[in-house]
Amino acid sequence: xAGVTQSPTHLIKTRGQQVTLRCSPKSGHDTVSWYQQAxxxxxxxxxxxxxxxxxxxGNFPDRFSGHQFPNYSSELNVNALLLGxxxxxxxxxxxxxxxxxxxxxxxxxTRLTVL
Amino acid sequence: AQKVTxxxxxxxxxxxxxxxxxxxxxxxxxTYYLFWYKQPPSGELVFLIRRNSFDEQNEISGRYxxxxxxxTSSFNFTITASQVVDSAVYFxxxxxxxxxxxDGLTFGKGTHLIIQP
Numbered sequence: 001x002a003g004v005t006q007s008p009t010h011l012i013k014t015r016g017q018q019v020t021l022r023c024s025p026k027s028g029h030d031t032v033s034w035y036q037q038a039x040x041x042x043x044x045x046x047x048x049x050x051x052x053x054x055x056x057x058g059n060f061p062d063r064f065s066g067h068q069f070p071n072y073s074s075e076l077n078v079n080a081l082l083l084g085x086x087x088x089x090x091x092x093x094x095x096x097x098x099x100x101x102x103x104x105x106x107x108x109x110t111r112l113t114v115l
Numbered sequence: 116a117q118k119v120t121x122x123x124x125x126x127x128x129x130x131x132x133x134x135x136x137x138x139x140x141x142x143x144x145x146t147y148y149l150f151w152y153k154q155p156p157s158g159e160l161v162f163l164i165r166r167n168s169f170d171e172q173n174e175i176s177g178r179y180x181x182x183x184x185x186x187t188s189s190f191n192f193t194i195t196a197s198q199v200v201d202s203a204v205y206f207x208x209x210x211x212x213x214x215x216x217x218d219g220l221t222f223g224k225g226t227h228l229i230i231q232p
Contacts (some may be wrong), residue, residue, distance in 0.1 A: 031220060033220075035220075040224075041224055041225075042119075042206050042208075042222030042223050042224045042225050043160070043206070043220070043222050044222070045219035045221065046219060047219075048218075048219055056218060058217050058219055086142075088158060090160065097165075103162060103165060104162070104220065105162065106159055106161075107151075107159065107161035108157065108158055108159045109158050109159065111158075
């Protein structure tokens with residue numbers, strides 16, 4: 001049973017560029033959440049997707065957008081990259097029905113470096 | 116707004132010692148969930164425990180135990196007879212209880228636990 005997978009593992013971009021990160025949820029999960037973890041900090045919630053729509057959103061600007069596909073996989077897009085966007089981006093999946101429905105399983109993350 | 120405070124930035128103990136990681140939270144929700152996650156150097160967050168706010172029973176799982184006290188808004192984590200493999204960053208997290216699936220988690224800044232051989 002594959003867990004949450006993310007691609008790519010590492011990414012280097014320059015300021016002003018755009019980036020797309022990808023996530024495949026754990027088998028049987030239908031909800032995907034994205035988190036940003038700056039160095040030495042705890043993860044911060046960006047947004048969550050369920051049924052291909054953004055269900056919840058944290059305190060992040062519109063430069064951060066996402067998408068969920070019919071197979072429940074998800075993408076995180078960041079436009080107009082800033083140096084401060086350098087971080088580990090974590091994807092977490094969960095399921096809406098059944099028990100436990102609120103346990104989030106995390107992927108290994110994508111390390112984004114903005115130069 | 117929700118907030119999680121882990122006042123201990125780093126703790127270093129010698130192997131086999133017991134160690135307690137503190138977590139204090141703030142929320143206006145009457146029902147909520149509390150979590151502990153472990154983040155080893157590889158970076159992947161590993162789920163350790165979930166506790167809902169209407170169940171204050173403490174829990175023990177092997178060498179791990181958790182003390183939830185709603186009166187002091189604390190959810191502390193104790194490792195008994197620590198081992199070198201326990202070295203990691205530990206995060207306490209909080210989410211509302213919406214009943215409709217997992218909500219976004221609010222994390223503390225983490226406690227870096229170092230177990231010396």
